Amino acid sequence: xxxxxxxxxxxxxxxxxxxxxxxxxxxxxxxxxxxxxxxxxxxxxxxxxxxxxxxxxxxxxxxxxxxxxxxxxxxxxxxxxxxxxxxxxxxxxxxxxxxxxxxxxxxxxxxxxxxxxxxxxxxxxxxxxxxxxxxxxxxxxxxxxxxxxxxxxxxxxxxxxxx
Amino acid sequence: xxxxxxxxxxxxxxxxxxxxxxxxxxxxxxxxxxxxxxxxxxxxxxxxxxxxxxxxxxxxxxxxxxxxxxxxxxxxxxxxxxxxxxxxxxxxxxxxxxxxxxxxxxxxxxxxxxxxxxxxxxxxxxxxxxxxxxxxxxxxxxxxxxxxxxxxxxxxxxxxxxxxxxxx
Numbered sequence: 176x177x178x179x180x181x182x183x184x185x186x187x188x189x190x191x192x193x194x195x196x197x198x199x200x201x202x203x204x205x206x207x208x209x210x211x212x213x214x215x216x217x218x219x220x221x222x223x224x225x226x227x228x229x230x231x232x233x234x235x236x237x238x239x240x241x242x243x244x245x246x247x248x249x250x251x252x253x254x255x256x257x258x259x260x261x262x263x264x265x266x267x268x269x270x271x272x273x274x275x276x277x278x279x280x281x282x283x284x285x286x287x288x289x290x291x292x293x294x295x296x297x298x299x300x301x302x303x304x305x306x307x308x309x310x311x312x313x314x315x316x317x318x319x320x321x322x323x324x325x326x327x328x329x330x331x332x333x334x335x336x337x338x
Numbered sequence: 339x340x341x342x343x344x345x346x347x348x349x350x351x352x353x354x355x356x357x358x359x360x361x362x363x364x365x366x367x368x369x370x371x372x373x374x375x376x377x378x379x380x381x382x383x384x385x386x387x388x389x390x391x392x393x394x395x396x397x398x399x400x401x402x403x404x405x406x407x408x409x410x411x412x413x414x415x416x417x418x419x420x421x422x423x424x425x426x427x428x429x430x431x432x433x434x435x436x437x438x439x440x441x442x443x444x445x446x447x448x449x450x451x452x453x454x455x456x457x458x459x460x461x462x463x464x465x466x467x468x469x470x471x472x473x474x475x476x477x478x479x480x481x482x483x484x485x486x487x488x489x490x491x492x493x494x495x496x497x498x499x500x501x502x503x504x505x506x
Contacts, residue, residue, distance in 0.1 A: 208375065214375070215372045215374075216372070216408050217407060219413065219419065219424055220424050225423070242442075249400065249401040250378055261449075261452075262449055263449055265447045265449070268502075
């Protein structure tokens with residue numbers, strides 16, 4: 176597996192099936208990161224850099240952008256398979272805020288696998304991102320990844336992937 | 339000003355009205371900065387020679403870069419920014435500059451193909467629906483709109499995104 180940080184390492188070729196859990200990965204955020212993310216995306220919303228404004232809005236500090244949550248989910252969803260895999264869909268729903276400096280832990284479970292043509296397959300992952308301060312879920316999501324079929328667990332002869 | 343019937347009616351009048359905009363060229367610098375901002379050191383995002391060795395024409399953008407960029411232009415003059423620092427953006431015309439809070443609620447993205455540096459992107463936007471809900475903090479509007487991002491060169495689809503935005 177890759178030695179890169181920020182990607183789950185639990186999945187192994189030939190093992191994926193509905194119910195397979197990927198190792199959780201923790202993403203440390205910071206005020207500097209949230210600022211750079213706003214700068215890189217030209218996001219001028221004060222909630223991400225103006226602490227007084229965030230306090231006046233009822234939050235304990237500046238907030239992590241919803242797309243930064245999305246970037247963590249996208250990275251998590253495909254990191255384990257590397258360049259062999261391709262993220263085809265990502266849906267996410269922001270349920271609670273996270274403040275800059277929060278540690279966000281993403282976990283994922285395979286909910287479905289299906290075989291496609293030409294030795295390819297599709298895996299659906301259910302994703303959740305929790306914040307360290309109280310363990311509450313900030314974001315839930317679902318990802319679809321297209322990858323070589325040999326990542327899936329062996330099927331009984333004539334069997335089809337769970338869908 | 340808060341959430342009221344006028345705002346709801348004004349937004350609903352725009353449902354189905356398309357809006358097309360050329361966003362410009364995705365540069366290698368933009369991709370590298372985005373990758374640095376999210377803390378991802380993948381060589382595909384920063385190393386052109388490596389990206390080419392993997393079959394791409396140039397460095398590749400992280401999946402949600404296109405959807406994440408809030409403003410593709412220079413930005414409005416300061417006096418035209420809303421009190422929350424955002425500008426009256428093309429997705430929500432008619433939303434007043436003060437008194438209405440805009441929050442992201444979620445997004446569904448379909449990635450059609452990787453976006454490489456040098457791609458000139460055209461986005462078409464359509465307001466899908468607006469619904470009113472009561473929240474613990476008063477009335478709230480749930481607005482959904484769809485963005486289609488295409489390669490100007492050949493019109494091929496890059497990314498489709500349906501975003502949910504909450505106004506209260």
